Amino acid sequence: MTSTASINAVKSISDAIRSQIANLRGEFADKLAALVGIPSVSMEPDRHADVRRTAELACSYLRNSGAHANLIETRGLPLVLGQIVQDPSFPTLTIYNHLDVQPADRDGWKTDPFVLQVVGDRYYGRGATDDKGPALTALFAARLALAAKVKLNFQFLWECEEEVGSPSFAGALAELVKTQKLRTDSIVVSDTIWPSATQPAIPVGLRGLLAFVIRLQTGEKAVHSGTTGGAARNPIGELAALIAACYDARTGKVLIPGFYSGIRKISASERAELGRAGFSGKNFKSAHELRSVRFASDARLREAIMIHPTFEVHGIVGGYSGPGVKTIVPHAAEAKLSCRLVPGQKPKEVFARIKRFVAKKCPDAEVIYDAALEPYLADSKGPFLQAARAAVQETFGRRAALTREGGSIGAVVTMAAALRKEVVLLGLSLPEDGYHAINESFSWRQAEGGMAMFYQYFQHLASMQPGAT
């Protein structure tokens, strides 16, 4: 891979293509409604049959688009592989998306999260923006490119375990590489977010993740706080103290010794690119409906998301949770936690440091590993990234800002390692889409723009000098 490749000019997006895209709106809504209509929640074992039904439906979409498509069985939930080989001499692009979604109960949702609601330009439903909408967008763009006789082979990899940290993906991919000789020339992933709806962004880095549970049990049952209070240990109180010892919740600063060791320094030019992304603390607060945030400065806020690691408490459970105050001393408490990690940090090492710290502070607390994803850093000067920037410029009329994504996509690191090709992150989600939140949505504006952007990107890839890869 070279970092000096220049991008061939391709035809700018034509009115004919724009109009073909506009005609796809109804079909897009129908297909998205069918996908959203199946609650493919990989985190909930009861929903695993639904995840499989979603994979089968997605497979049929791929077949109807001319692909040879199958469910690939893994140790966990299946993977969908769809291949459109027009000519073995054409370069092959692997398009990765995922079909599984975050859990959603009705709490806080304006409508049923698993029934797509179309309100104006917006599609509301769990998975609309993460990642069913972008998956369909890329597929529709590939159909348009095939109709326009693009000289490219397509290989769709649709995962069904992204939301649980991709536990089977690396194994399944290694198997495909070994037994089916799966190869590619490059990879594109559409599962990232622009910091501003008006400024396209291409992330060149992803945070990693280390998820774990801390559990403390001091008795076998809840006891009466009059009869035992003062003498009995309180596991919620002790867990709260432990969390407070791990990090300063007001600033987010992690207090675990060695936590920040090894982090790769960011350059002034990388930092300047982050500043171009249009991140606004005000918009960020309003998009995520936050009453207040940790810092007043936009720069500190965006860097807290894009380049710093975190310690986060996702949930805590212990004791009485019904109406009123039931005066028990609880017997157990549990917190669900994770750290987002940045390039230079290794999940294994961080986990060992956390375990050591907890063992010292509260020896009978258990630290239970849940999942880990490595952080990722792309080649921001390589040909694929240049092609992506060109496609964005041609479609949206603006130069993409090179950002870092605060989230983690385990499959990105896995594919880069297993297929040994560059991964480009061409995301379409917006802050207002409610990624991983209630009332998740995707917009036709991003689907429409996304189809044009992918169409252009495919043209660039097809026209790329073979030597460029």
Place this chain on the structure above:
Amino acid sequence: MTSTASINAVKSISDAIRSQIANLRGEFADKLAALVGIPSVSMEPDRHADVRRTAELACSYLRNSGAHANLIETRGLPLVLGQIVQDPSFPTLTIYNHLDVQPADRDGWKTDPFVLQVVGDRYYGRGATDDKGPALTALFAARLALAAKVKLNFQFLWECEEEVGSPSFAGALAELVKTQKLRTDSIVVSDTIWPSATQPAIPVGLRGLLAFVIRLQTGEKAVHSGTTGGAARNPIGELAALIAACYDARTGKVLIPGFYSGIRKISASERAELGRAGFSGKNFKSAHELRSVRFASDARLREAIMIHPTFEVHGIVGGYSGPGVKTIVPHAAEAKLSCRLVPGQKPKEVFARIKRFVAKKCPDAEVIYDAALEPYLADSKGPFLQAARAAVQETFGRRAALTREGGSIGAVVTMAAALRKEVVLLGLSLPEDGYHAINESFSWRQAEGGMAMFYQYFQHLASMQPGAT
């Protein structure tokens, strides 16, 4: 009231009475089963109809025992008043118990908490020991005493809101005093616990209670910890830090400025009485199924329960609680808390100190008042307590230890103030009864002994010199 009254000798408990009590075993089990069979959970609005049904059933028990009994309506749940006036010239004893119970779901219970299970000597079910069993025990003893022509009038006050901090009791009692000229010569309450099954104990003090909720909301919905993590505040993390700032969970020491102000010092002889109660850390741990406790020394443990105030976290809720780790930043977190208070502390003052402390540490956290009960300290040298000690000695063959109860009974303070008479705490519950816990039980041994003890106590009251009160 004098502190030098001596107790008249009464006949020791006869074999005839012992045998009459033994014959009541079947009826006791039947009546307790009927009471336990109605889930009179005052804390759950859905159960309020059941609370009323329980009050009506209890009323019928009183009427069948010769009482004039009625439901007294209050601002909340009704109060049962049952009066047996044999002769207006006899002294009147008010017997207080409560009919409402703690919540109980099936979780951790070996059998349905609202279906009485008799296993050998034990009656399992919610409310068996707190306080339906002791209420029936006192009623049965009164029937025996009436049959033996005791010169005493009885007045039963059975409350239905004890477990929610008696919000309507003071008002209802004031009304009864005013409109029905409710009077009494003394009061007995049976809702306390012996620290050891082999050593009868009479508490001369009760801890008070201040229950409250701390709630922190930093956003309108859960958001994605990749997209927002680092910039978004974490209300669970901040609430944990706040709890850790309020108290040292390992030792129970409260760190809120002024929390310990005004506490009445305990004398060496009072402390020595606590030591006589047979409290054993080993038995305490095993009775409450605690894996470990805060202190190694028995003296420190029993004093932590009997004479020191507490800060306790009863429950904490926030963020994701389903399977796995869902990597959200939660938008709100809430802890249910209380402080047990000791003589000299005032709930109002303590609440103001807590509010001030929280306002300083985390200005947008709300501190919501839930309930308060004053601590109580009896006249440990008065005639009623001497009578109670005599009754215990005559029944159980041991001198009662004068203890302090770790729990709180709001009605005690209310009755002492409204009726201006001494309250004696003649409890029957044992550490192994699971007071406020799962698999709550009461034993026939304590019911049987309790009936004899009350019978003797009634004889002592009847024989007491009028001047003694």
